[in-house]
Amino acid sequence: MSQPAFWLSKSKFPLNFLRFFLPRKAARASSERASAAMADSSAPTRVMMAVNESSLKGYPHPSISCRAAFDWTLSKLIRSNTGGFHLLFLHVQVPDEDGFDDMDSIYASPEDFHQMKQRDKIRGLHLLEYFVNQCHQLGIKCEAWIRHGDPKEVICSEVKRVHPDLLVVGSRGLGPFQRVFVGTVSEFCVKHAECPVITIKRKANEAPQDPVDD
């Protein structure tokens, strides 16, 4: 019977014995690596969060998904280490986001469009204000800004521009059928964003009865 090439293949020594075979250099390097990893900790971890509005009518507040992702980030990642993190809130406004609300509107002048844009801007700022206020209360440094376009594309291009350490995206936890139509932002970001991505799925009991109200 031929001997497999692997150096441990026929060994029956207990695990502790292995330590004597590890070269000292390797042990030292391992210890240095661990220290180096922790030494990085001086610069705060920059966490980008993509936030969007709830579509509940007349209630311009953060969506259930992005609020859940924010709360999770506070309680599970940042914890008491508020000085160690820097939050970057990005809100991407889709040009026709309010199409359904405005279907009965008639646009007759440039002023109509100006008012529409003004209204969108106020809603976007109000959304970001929610997160900035919470961070301020907790003593967490943050920045917030608005961009326009296709959320998944804009989020990935902003990651490329801003170089966060981590991107957090909420996910509505849709089934495979619904996902075909609406739920692909988080999946796209996991694949294409040039930084580690964390997807926070919404809990089943947090889903609104009507998916349009998410």
Place this chain on the structure above:
Amino acid sequence: MSQPAFWLSKSKFPLNFLRFFLPRKAARASSERASAAMADSSAPTRVMMAVNESSLKGYPHPSISCRAAFDWTLSKLIRSNTGGFHLLFLHVQVPDEDGFDDMDSIYASPEDFHQMKQRDKIRGLHLLEYFVNQCHQLGIKCEAWIRHGDPKEVICSEVKRVHPDLLVVGSRGLGPFQRVFVGTVSEFCVKHAECPVITIKRKANEAPQDPVDD
């Protein structure tokens, strides 16, 4: 021209003015929510990490991807808050993982299989020892264990059993062609694991020349 139903649609008030419209109850609830999120911080955040071996011959060390994911978790999430996190290392051994090494072996007795299993166990323990030692040096509480089976299925079933707050998986950052054959563990976990999942893609300059050596 009909009026859109949205309450802010025609408003030109500056953003600060909005605050007076927010019911006090909502403001109080918001503040309480922030405090509640941080109060959760008493129990450590339980982070499960799926770790695997490098397939470099004769070098039973962690793979480049899972070592990068571990280092990232230390420096970017745990930082100096070593008491706030509890690491759970899961190593899933694939039964025929060493098929290529052993292709020239002849198995003639039950003892051959016993030796093979014994060797796999030692390699798995040696892998976990690397991570447990590092955590011990840094004062981070941890646990580590081995399971057998299809990694993506086992990882998700262990998440279901252990209920971590977060699952960290390294990803080899393969292109779409290679991914069809080998790189689907992280994608599967993002979709199916019942907890938030973070995918740490390996940097391009960390890829080995031969993908088999990953």
